[in-house]
Amino acid sequence: MTQPFYQNFKLGILGGGQLGRMLIQAGINYNINFSILDPDPQAPCHQLAEFTCGKLTDFDTVMAFGQSCDLITIEIENVNTAALKELVKQGKKVFPQPELIELIQDKRTQKQFYQDRKIPTADFILTANKEEVQQNKSFLPAVNKLGREGYDGRGVQVLKEEKDIAKAFDAPGVLEKLVDFRKEISVLVARNEKGDVSFFPPVEMVLHPEANLVEYLFSPAQISNGLYWEAQRIASRVIEEMQLVGLLAVEMFVTKDGKILVNEVAPRPHNSGHQTIEANTTSQYEQHLRAILNLPLGNTKEIMPSAMVNLLGEEGFTGLAKYNGIEQVIALAGVHVHLYGKKITKPFRKMGHVTIVDADVESLKKKARFVKDTLKVIA
């Protein structure tokens, strides 16, 4: 593909949420014309690009949309991959490749992939329904994951003991040994068509105990050099084995005995990479664009330590969003608020994020706590 930068070139994104929105923000610098498909007419991207309202899982909708574009990418995995495969047959570029979206879409095939390629991951059993979970009660405590359509903390639950099996998913899923982990880290890795590979430094995530969503993130992860390189080596193996073109977020556990296990991956910009907009030389959004456009990958160095706080809708509030405390927060140096353009807040809805950049790690943590305690999304 030549780079006309980008006279009549049209990049289609399946999904018009916040990740698409930040891809558009990055793509403006390269004259990229975006076209967005999303079922929500008020999706975060709807005013920023050519916008089509339609179902991402519908074959005909995705076909028609894809045929109007020169290159198609995703910002959510739950899309009609049969249509994407057909588009590839018809000569369209689709990155990440439809087969890989399909592989990753289903946590069962994803886990099987790691096992087959000897990529370290927690032990698991595939279960077809609740009965099979029951049959494997000796495997508890375990994490029960729905094979398909889990997203943003939905479709994942911990089964600690036998009585929890009552709530087990009665659909194809995975039962995964509960990992006694010390830290949860993530490495973003990108690969272009030429085969160049580039990593971002590992970051460290702190999950919300109930919502199973990233609540805080710190970059770089406070881990030993050995673990740093091991995490990058594993992320590299995953993207190379997949031969994926685009950005891949590889979420990993660091176990209490110092091993790294792959938890899961996402073939797109990811919640664990928002802070790269301000804190790294190249952002994850620009890197994804560079990868799928077969451009040279960007330098990923951290400029300064950073923290990222997800802005989730407060519990107890549903309605037109208000952002209490935003003025106090943006009065602090190095605090960058990103709102996602969603009119309606509801409990735990991702309404935005805040990146804090500070050369001093103690001051960084203090500011991150202040942001968390001060900025509240209510109705």
Added chain:
Amino acid sequence: MTQPFYQNFKLGILGGGQLGRMLIQAGINYNINFSILDPDPQAPCHQLAEFTCGKLTDFDTVMAFGQSCDLITIEIENVNTAALKELVKQGKKVFPQPELIELIQDKRTQKQFYQDRKIPTADFILTANKEEVQQNKSFLPAVNKLGREGYDGRGVQVLKEEKDIAKAFDAPGVLEKLVDFRKEISVLVARNEKGDVSFFPPVEMVLHPEANLVEYLFSPAQISNGLYWEAQRIASRVIEEMQLVGLLAVEMFVTKDGKILVNEVAPRPHNSGHQTIEANTTSQYEQHLRAILNLPLGNTKEIMPSAMVNLLGEEGFTGLAKYNGIEQVIALAGVHVHLYGKKITKPFRKMGHVTIVDADVESLKKKARFVKDTLKVIA
């Protein structure tokens, strides 16, 4: 004004060029709905926001546009200020204030303002036509500026000796003593309605000898501490005397004998502040938005030394733009390309800019030269 962030709030921008485009990029983070007025249906902003095609200098067009917005700002000075004044009377917020746009629009009133307020500026004579220039030939060598509608190097010329008077502007203008300057610097200063004032560190500009456009820019300016503070003090005096709300770019000369003289100002984001996107804690675009929305002003510290190169259309090429060398340039660490979404290039048209960020000043200068020599906008 309360900050609903920004459910139904609409910010109108008069002008839909690259400055508007980068304001939109920054405003996405605050959920700002933009509405753009520009005479060119293909203006750089046309696909990124609600867009109205119309003349900025037409009273009725500006009135109708302004009435559909909650707050109106500009990204170019050449607008109908009578309409803006009428909008203020009707209760709309307009920042910068229409009276100040008018003052700045005309280089004659602008110079008079500096003289009246004892703000240091080069000596000048107001001239009504070519004949009056002729009468003041003893004032040469001088810079002859058109009072109104000069922009991007147009409407400014040097008259070195008597024979140059043949090309003098035959319209109201200024004849300004040619300053034997050592450096040309710029300070961006912002002020919100509360009266908070914040500066960016002075930057240093190198102009293209023919086109009279900024060709290179380095941040921070290599000047003594004394000059650094003097430049900030003068920029502060200008914005305080004007009581301007918004961002003001104050361009200044450092004379060979170490004095600072104000050259001219622009009441909006400015070419001398593009590099703040990557190189400062807060960008000039976000700062302008903070100022006009009466939010706390952002910290302006430089994160790293930076250079900015304007991408001007190469001489000899007019037509659909191509960006030769872009891949070599973005392969370098810390090189950030910003294209402006203009389909057609022509000689000296501003097609984009490149910011280079590097902790090492020698490496920075080397990269800036490489970018300048490598990346060419042709047709």
